[in-house]
Amino acid sequence: MTDEGKIPNTPDLVSPERRTVIIGGAALAAVAVAGTAGSAFAAGPDMSRGADNFYKSDRVTTEDVRYKNTYGMEVVGTLFRPNQMEAGRRYPALVVGHPYGAVRQQAANLYATKMAEQGFVTLSFDQSYWGESAGSPRGAVLPDVYVENFSAAVDFLGTREFVSRENIGVIGICASGGFSIAATKVDARIKALATVSMYDMGEYYRTGIKGERAVETRNSDLQIAAANRYKEAETGQPIHGPGQNDPVFLEAAESRDFYSTERGLVASNDRRTTPATYAKFMNFYPFVGIESIAPRPILFVVGGIAPSRGYTDKAFEMAAEPKELVVIDGANRIDLYDRTEIIPFAKLTSFFNQHLGDAA
Template identity: 45%
Template sequence: MSGNMESKNESSGKTFELSEKVTVEKVSYNNRYGITVVADMYLSKDIDMSKKYPAIVIGTPYGGVKEQGAGIYAQNMAERGFVAIAFDESFNGESSGEPRHVSSPDIFVEDFSAGVDFLGTRLFVDRNRIGAIGICGSGGFSITTAQVDPRIKAVATASMYDISSMIRDGFGKTMTDEQRAQTLVQLGEQRWKDFENGTPEVPMGFPSEPADSIPEGLDPISSEFFEYYGMERGHHPNAGAAFTITSSMSFMNFPLMNYIDTISPRPILFIIGENAHSRYFSEDAYERAAEPKELYVVPGARHIDLYDRTDMIPFDKLESFFSENLK
């Protein structure tokens, strides 16, 4: 593994080395659907529990878990004086919810608000100084949460994916209306199959053990994700990065960015890699957002590099953004 990436800490089950400057506590709380969300809370070892601190709720890349990139962000923000939690989305990771591996835009958005519920009731957190960071798919969910939850005073995204747009467009293939209608027919047929089987079908995800190489024949985007999820770099047994087939139905009917302009006057920071295949999601969202907003480009970075490349992730920028806007 490159020295520019966080190395694994096998004893903690995380894909990165734990910092000696922070403490980590596993916490849990219920969202409004009664699903138990499990998170890791990162605190600076210098924290004074008699004082109140700004806090940040951090979501995982789509299909990822808190022990990966979200934990890296939480740890680094805790080192900089923020209370930070990295959480597993409902139905995934260590969070509860049945059936497993459901993807729900409504519930994933709710998970961010549930994190705000939790943080805002800690005696050492100033509930008027809470922000959110979303990575990849959770970037879109964090934006959608901020549209309806004004308790989030500032929101930043990194390598954002708009999952609703991705699915409506046929995973980047720009589906026609006719093709989209046929996809819905197929999803309806899949629901009958799932009902008869008594459980929803989940497509094959990344391997349960890290692979030594990227399989031949994958397209460039799939190869990039395999490099992270399927190999030693970011592999975690809870992160197969696969969701039930019928989860797509909800995203067809749930545009995530429709009211992004209403987040104003609260600020949005979009962080993208210069070479990221996903950068157009953030560029489009930036155009639709109202001021104050900023688009920050990381030179040379691909999409997955903003998951774990601590030499590329602009933590100084994130620190200044939240310090300024969580006063």
């Protein structure tokens, strides 16, 4: 990629809505396995197109940190700092949020490392109830706390002597795209926002990716949640399980290739969730009021063939200017977790340099 955030020999198609199409620098192979329940899956992970989730950099210093959110819950994160930092200078900073059901070592640390290489101070963190952060039962759903944790990360960064608290932005990956939109609406300290492969978890549990979750399915899920709550109240023990009745998850194949193989597997994350708490997503509407984020800018990055692309398209349509949509032609949702050849890091760098001050 060039310093301007474009891939060589690729047209930059800009409409009045500031829409940009970026085509991957390497040919994108079609997903060979359909995302159907019970389908056979390749024994080895697809490590093509620069898949490098566990990337490390000798140009970046890392430090695990602990801090409290506003509810007094301990949050565990990793702070990334460029090695070449000038004493006494305050640097622009980025909070990076991981996908739902993940931990910071899955996608978030890669983005945090790459952006720290570009001169930003970055912070990834485990959401409450996940990874090393506090919260019980494990795998619980509480969108308000997920959203709060972005503001808690801003608290932490903005109180570091080497961070410019007037120049803090956010990158939200997958479900964290929705959580970070909700956080940015109410936290004026977040000066610029980028979402990648964004998911609206509320809309997913209400209607699915393409309307496949019928009313009967949602009602069945709510009945399961209600029954589980009684069982948990009677036994004092959380019930873990899938929590939904969808016969097919449209993005299952690529999810399994990342989370269930050495490509993205983290031993400490068993991805167990608590179905009794899924109902909380039904009341989560992150896009309502998204226009209030303006005049702070939003960059939306999405894979062109991701079934969940509709969430990004909807948010982009609803958001006010300044906004920009970057479509990675031929990429699915998980491709943008770790495939370094097609993730538009140069575009992310130029976007945040423009709106937070040049980090280089």
